[in-house]
Amino acid sequence: MAKRFDGRVALVVGGTSGIGLATAQAFATEGAKVMIAGRRVAEGEEGVSAIREAGGTAGFVQADITQPESVAAMVARTVETFGALHVAYNNAGITGTVNLFVEDADLVMFEQVMAINVTGTWLAMKYQVPAILASGGGAIVNCGSVAGLRGSPGCSAYYGSKHAVLGMTKCVALENAARGIRVNAVCPGLVMTDLVEAGFAGAEAKLAMLTARIPMQRPGLPQEVAGAVLWLASEEASFINGVALPVDGGTAI
Ligand SMILES: NC(=O)c1ccc[n+]([C@@H]2O[C@H](COP(=O)([O-])OP(=O)(O)OC[C@H]3O[C@@H](n4cnc5c(N)ncnc54)[C@H](O)[C@@H]3O)[C@@H](O)[C@H]2O)c1
Incomplete structure (x- = not known):
């Protein structure tokens, strides 16, 4: 039976754990x-083994997303290994501290x-x-957050960073709207x-409070985010461009 991503090459950046690993596995399951x-x-090699054992095709490339040479090499290696790049999911991210007001937060953490x-x-x-243009077009999905849609005390670094991710997403969507990405x-x-x-x-009470505020009364699963990433990257979303899709059980309403 044909699968949604048969013949497509997907790169998952920050794919060694959590949401990224679940997304890599979902892409492989879909061909x-x-x-x-x-x-x-x-961890990367473990992820590759798990995908191969399940009958999928995968490779690992070591990359540090903050280093231009490393990012360039990551993309080049993907194209060398699999012959193209059609879909990228940029998942790498850290929270830093999420419980310090700006005057107490650390500049090194912010940077x-x-x-x-x-x-x-x-x-x-x-x-x-x-690389995607050279492969005939495709899709990029970035990992934002509900932290990119609102504010929260004590979280200026992380929330600021995710607002930036959504801003960049819109700009690059417009740059590529007529070019096939x-x-x-x-x-x-x-x-x-x-x-x-x-x-x-150390902030377990805050975690419990945040869970209680989720309309569905539970945290999400990595696989539930993966499902949204695959949909946005797929032909089913062929006229969806530049959106920031909440995957949050209704939190952002
Ligand atoms: N878990 C949540 O509740 C939640 C909510 C909203 C958004 N997010 C976002 O989801 C993404 C994944 O988070 P997660 O919860 O799966 O956590 P995670 O820590 O398992 O995943 C983050 C990934 O980024 C990678 N990474 C970090 N720095 C990197 C670097 N310099 N170069 C390459 N890779 C690097 C890590 O190795 C890891 O694989 C993040 O962008 C995060 O901000 C998570």
């Missing part, structure tokens, strides 16, 4: 050849969050766009992954 990119070699979430997403698109973003609400557990360490 894509998947390149997982990330910093952690052992780290911006380097990965903002510069990293920008660099990824910078090198992905030419759609660019959209998913905006997950609370999804239980390692990033969330680490980000809320």
Whole structure:
């Protein structure tokens, strides 16, 4: 039976864990050849093995999204390995501290969050766009957040970075609208992954309060975000461009 991404090559940046890994697995299940990119070699190789054991096609490339040479090499390696690049999901991101008012927050933390979430997403698109154009077109999905749609005290670095991701998504969508690349973003609400557990360490009461505020009364699953990424990247979303799609159980309403 034909699958949605048969014959397509998908690159998942920050694909070694959490939402990224779940998305890489979902792309492979739907027939894509998947390149997982990330910093952690052992976790990346584990992800590749899991995909291959399930009958899919995957490779791993070590990449640090904050370094231009590394991002350029990541895209080049994907094209060398699988012959093209059609779809990219830019998932890499960190929260930094989420419980300090701006006067108490640390500049080094702020710069780290911006380097990965903002510069990293920008660099990824910078090198992905030419490769996707050369492959005949496709789609980019960036990982925003409900943090890009509103404010919250104590979270200026992370929320600021995700607003930037959504701004860049709209600009690059417009740049490529007539060139055959759609660019959209998913905006997950609370999804239980390692990033969330680490980000809320010491702030468990806040985590419980945030869960209680979700209209569906539960955090999301990484697979539920993956489902939205695949839809945005697929032909089913062929006239959807520049959107920031909440995947949040109704939180952003
Ligand atoms: N989990 C949530 O509740 C939630 C909510 C909204 C948005 N998000 C976003 O979802 C994305 C994935 O988060 P997650 O919850 O799966 O956490 P995660 O920590 O499992 O995933 C983040 C990934 O980014 C990678 N990464 C970090 N820095 C990198 C770098 N310099 N170069 C390459 N890769 C790098 C990590 O190795 C990891 O694979 C992030 O962008 C995050 O901001 C998560």
